[in-house]
Amino acid sequence: MPELPEVQTTVNGLNKKVKGAKIIDVWSIYNSPYYKSKENIKDPKFFKEFKERIIGSKIINAERRAKNILIYLDNKETILIHMKMTGHLMFGEYTNTNKTNDPWKPTDPNNEALNDPFNTHIRLVFSLEMPGTKKGVEKVNLVLSDTRKFAKVTVIKTDGIFHSPDLSHLGPEPLAKEFNFKIFKDQINKKPNGKIKTTLLDQTIIAGIGNIYSDEALWLSNIHPESLVKNILDTELKKLFNSVLIVLKNGIDFGGDSMSDYRNIDGERGSFQERHNAYRKTGHICSKPACKKENKLNLKIGIIKRIVVGGRSTHYCENHQTKY
DNA sequence: TGCAGTGTTGCTTC
DNA sequence: CGAAGCAACACTGC
Numbered sequence: 001m002p003e004l005p006e007v008q009t010t011v012n013g014l015n016k017k018v019k020g021a022k023i024i025d026v027w028s029i030y031n032s033p034y035y036k037s038k039e040n041i042k043d044p045k046f047f048k049e050f051k052e053r054i055i056g057s058k059i060i061n062a063e064r065r066a067k068n069i070l071i072y073l074d075n076k077e078t079i080l081i082h083m084k085m086t087g088h089l090m091f092g093e094y095t096n097t098n099k100t101n102d103p104w105k106p107t108d109p110n111n112e113a114l115n116d117p118f119n120t121h122i123r124l125v126f127s128l129e130m131p132g133t134k135k136g137v138e139k140v141n142l143v144l145s146d147t148r149k150f151a152k153v154t155v156i157k158t159d160g161i162f163h164s165p166d167l168s169h170l171g172p173e174p175l176a177k178e179f180n181f182k183i184f185k186d187q188i189n190k191k192p193n194g195k196i197k198t199t200l201l202d203q204t205i206i207a208g209i210g211n212i213y214s215d216e217a218l219w220l221s222n223i224h225p226e227s228l229v230k231n232i233l234d235t236e237l238k239k240l241f242n243s244v245l246i247v248l249k250n251g252i253d254f255g256g257d258s259m260s261d262y263r264n265i266d267g268e269r270g271s272f273q274e275r276h277n278a279y280r281k282t283g284h285i286c287s288k289p290a291c292k293k294e295n296k297l298n299l300k301i302g303i304i305k306r307i308v309v310g311g312r313s314t315h316y317c318e319n320h321q322t323k324y
Numbered sequence: 325t326g327c328a329g330t331g332t333t334g335c336t337t338c
Numbered sequence: 339c340g341a342a343g344c345a346a347c348a349c350t351g352c
Contacts, residue, residue, distance in 0.1 A: 002330060037347090067331075084331050086349085121349090148348050150331070193341070203332085210330055260330055261350095279330090311343070313329075 002083040004174070004208030005251025005272065006262045007064050010089055013265025014062035014071065017091040018128065018142055022058045023073075025127035026051050027096070027104070041124065041153045053077050053155045059128075066170045066207035070161070078158045080166055086121075086261040087144055087151035090114060094125060094141040104143060113267035121147045147261060170207045174244055184241045188229055196232060197225035198310035200244070209244065212257055212272075212279045215315045217243040219278035224323035225307075225314045231324035250275065278315040282306040286317035 002010075028041050035042035041050050057075040064070070069089070071079040081089065092114050093107040104122040106114035113119070124144040144151060156164050171187055172179055187206055191199040199205055200214040209217070218225050220243035223236055232240070256262055256270030259280065263269060277287050281304040285292060291302025302319025 006330075082331080084347090085329070147350065148329090150347060150349095152332090191341090195341095198341085201331090212330060257330070262330070310341095312331095 002067055002085075002087065002262060003210030003213050003251070003257070004064070004067065004248055005213070006088075006256035006270070007067050007069060007083070007208070008175075008252050009256040009264050009270060010083075011062045011064045011069055013091070014059075014069070014089070014142075017265055018059050018071075019061055020058060020131035021128040021140070021142075022131075023054050023056070023126055024129050026055060027125040027127070029123045037152075039154050046154075050153075050155050054079060064208075065162070065167055065173070066203055067210070068167065072158060076158045077155050078161055080152075080154050080156055081144070082152040083144075083146070084148070084150035084152065086148045087146035088119075088261065088263050089265060090119060090143050090145060090263065090267045091265050092141065092143070092267070093139050094122070094143055095139070096125075104141075107139065111267075113263070116263065116267055118147070118261050119145045119263055119267045121145045123149060123151070124153060145261075145263075169204050171203060171205045173207050174209070175248060181238060181241045184244075185234075185237055188237065192228075192230035194229050195225065195309055196223060196227045196229055196240070197312075197314055199229055201310065201312065206244075208248070211312050211314075212259070212276070213244070213247050213251060215279040216247040216277060218321065219315075219317060220247060222320050222322060224321045225309050225316050227322070227324040233324070236322075236324070278304055278317065281315055286319060288317065288320050291317055291319045 028047055030042040031044055031047050037043050039046055041047045057073040060072040060074055062071050069081040094104045095107045096103050104125050122143050123146045126142040128140045130138055130140055172183055188199055197214055200209050221239040223240055251272045254270055254272040257272040258269035259273035284304045286302030286304055300319050302317040304315055305318050307314050
C-alpha cells in the first residue's frame with residue numbers, strides 16, 4: 001500500500017468507524033513459534049504481552065505519522081500498525097469458521113468488497129464491542145488483511161510516543177500546516193549527492209512519500225528521477241515542492257491508490273491508479289500536451305520509460321523530465 | 325519458469 | 339561519513 005494518501009484514507013475510515021470501541025479480544029495467525037520478529041506481534045511472547053496491554057481498553061481515535069497508523073487507547077497505550085506492502089485494515093463482521101491458517105471470513109458472504117480476493121488474507125483480528133451495545137451481542141471486527149505478511153503491528157506507550165524508536169527518526173509531514181518550501185528545501189538538501197527520487201523516498205527526509213507518489217511528483221514537476229539534489233535549480237525545486245503536495249492531496253481525494261492490494265476500511269478500492277501519468281505507464285505516450293505529438297517546435301513524442309533507481313522501479317517521461 | 329512488486333531494515337562494499 | 343547494492347521478510351500475478 002500504502003503510502004501517505006492510502007494510510008490517511010484508512011485513518012479517516014478508522015475515525016468514522018471505531019471511535020469508542022472496546023477491544024474485547026485479539027486473534028493472530030502469528031501466534032506460532034515460527035515467527036520471531038522483535039517487539040512485534042509476530043513474536044509469540046510479545047503477542048501475549050500485546051494482548052494484555054490492549055484488551056479491555058477503548059479506542060479514542062486514530063492518527064497517521066508517515067506511513068504508520070496510530071490507534072490511541074484510553075489506557076495510555078497506542079497500537080502502531082505499519083502496513084508495509086500489502087496490508088490493509090478493514091472493519092466489518094467476521095466469523096471464525098474453521099481451523100485453517102486463514103480461518104476468519106466475513107460473516108456476510110454477499111458483501112462483495114470484503115470478499116474481494118485481495119481482502120481474504122486475514123492475519124490479525126480485533127474483536128470489538130461498539131459503544132451502546134450489550135457485551136457479546138454484536139460481533140464487529142477490525143481485521144488486517146496482509147497477503148505478504150510484511151505488516152508490522154506493535155503497541156507502544158502513548159506518553160512520548162513521537163520519541164519512540166518507531167517514530168523518532170521520521171522527517172516532517174508534508175501535509176502539515178507548518179510545512180513550507182524552506183523546510184522542504186532544507187530537508188532535501190540533507191542529501192546533496194543523492195538522487196532526487198531516492199531522497200524523496202527517504203522517510204527521514206520527508207515522511208510518507210513512496211514509489212507511486214514520488215514518480216508522479218517528479219513527472220509533474222518535469223524533473224528526471226536521477227537528477228542529483230545539489231544540481232536542481234531552486235525554481236525547479238519549488239515546482240517539485242508544489243507537485244508533491246498536489247499528488248498527495250489528489251491521492252487522498254481519490255480515496256488512495258488500489259493498483260495493487262490497497263483497499264479502504266470497507267474493503268473498497270480507491271481510484272488514484274486511474275490517474276497515473278508515470279507510475280507503471282511504461283511504453284505509454286506521455287500525457288503532457290507537449291509530449292503527445294511531434295510539432296513545429298521540434299518537440300518529440302514523449303514515451304514513459306522504466307528504469308531502476310535505488311533498487312526501486314522508476315517511471316518517467318524521457319522527453320519532458322530534465323536531468324540536472 | 326521467472327520475475328517484479330505500494331516498504332523497511334540491516335549489512336556490506338566502495 | 340555517505341551512497342549504493344543486495345538480501346531478507348513471504349506470496350501472488352503476469
